[in-house]
Structures are given as structure tokens and as C-alpha cells.
Amino acid sequence: MKTDIEELRKKYIDNPPEGMTPKDIRNMSEEELLDMDYFLNEDDLFADEAGVEGFYIF
Template identity: 70%
Template sequence: MKKNIKELREKYLLNPPEGMTSEDIRHMSEDDLLDMDYFLNEDDLDDDFGKEGFYLF
């Protein structure tokens, strides 16, 4: 897991999200970094549940 955190930190250090600086990213905790990444990529994780269609429950 540490390798993934390091890769995420490097990704956001090179291209910080709008409103943040590389310095902000550098000082983020691992949990904060993971949370930020999750929320920035939340739409990519959409499984289409709840969209119009037929569902069996």
C-alpha cells in the first residue's frame, strides 16, 4: 500500500488539483491523500446503479 501512496503523492505533486499547491500535497497525511483521490475520481467508480433500467432484487 505504501507504494500506491507514494505514486499518488507524486501524481498530485506534479499536477495539484485546483485550489491546492504542491506544498499542500506534500504535507497531507496518507488518509487525506487517499480521500482526496477517491473524491476526485468518484465518477470513474460509478457502477450505473440507479439509472433507468430493469433490476432484479
């Protein structure tokens, strides 16, 4: 798990979200980093479920 966190940290250091600097990313705790990643990618979590055949609520 530790290597996954470091890969994620490197990803955001190389390309920080708007309003953040690489220094901000370096100083984040593992929990903060995971939370940020979750919220930045939240819309992608259910992208594959939109328009699933045969599942409609009327």
C-alpha cells in the same frame, strides 16, 4: 501499499487539483491523500455500470 501512496502523492504533486499547491499535497497525511483521490475520482467508480443491458427498474 506504501509505494502506492507515494505514487499517488507524486501524481498530485506533479499536477495538483485546482486550489491546491504541491506543498499542500506534500503536507497531507496518507488518509487525507486517499480521501482526496477517492472524491476526485468518485464519478469514475460507476461509469462502467451505466446502461447495463437487461438491468432496468420500472
